[in-house]
Amino acid sequence: MASYGFTLCKLCAVFLILVTCSSKTAPFPTPISDDIFESQALAGRHLLQAKQNCPVNFASLNYTIITSKCKGPSYPAKACCGAFKEFACPYAHVLNDMKNDCASTMFSYINHYGKYPPGLFSTKCREGKKGIQCHHRHHA
Numbered sequence: 001m002a003s004y005g006f007t008l009c010k011l012c013a014v015f016l017i018l019v020t021c022s023s024k025t026a027p028f029p030t031p032i033s034d035d036i037f038e039s040q041a042l043a044g045r046h047l048l049q050a051k052q053n054c055p056v057n058f059a060s061l062n063y064t065i066i067t068s069k070c071k072g073p074s075y076p077a078k079a080c081c082g083a084f085k086e087f088a089c090p091y092a093h094v095l096n097d098m099k100n101d102c103a104s105t106m107f108s109y110i111n112h113y114g115k116y117p118p119g120l121f122s123t124k125c126r127e128g129k130k131g132i133q134c135h136h137r138h139h140a
Contacts, residue, residue, distance in 0.1 A: 054102035056094055063087070063113040070114065081125040081132075084110075089134030 065087045070080035087110075088095060094102045110116065127133050 051101040052099055054094060054100050054105050056091055056102060058102070058105045058109050061087075061109070063109060066110060067114045070116070070120075072117075075116070075120055075124065077124040080120065084121050084125055085132055085134060089132070092134050 066080075066083045069083035070076075088106065091102065091106070094100060095106065107121075110121075111118075125132055
């Protein structure tokens, strides 16, 4: 019976560690999910599912971080993805929320100012299953 209590104790400890690591205050980097790239493509399919307005005013942001580094005609992945991460990672917490229109709004402005080909960042800036790895603190 004593080994059962010890196993239950181990199980509780593992559960607490997992809960702590998955919380928003955990010290792990927040990735930008690959889902944000699909938000632009799926925007027309969800007419009955109205999204909330984005809490970030992407219209007032400075896009020269991207437009000064990511230039055609070759659009080098290293320069474009680095600039995209520098711009977008501070907003990963709102960009990953598929209940709002932040991702589609941000991409609208990026494409407006940069005149980029469709799908440029989604094809060049993939870093794995979880999306783009961000190591920046997010803006409030």
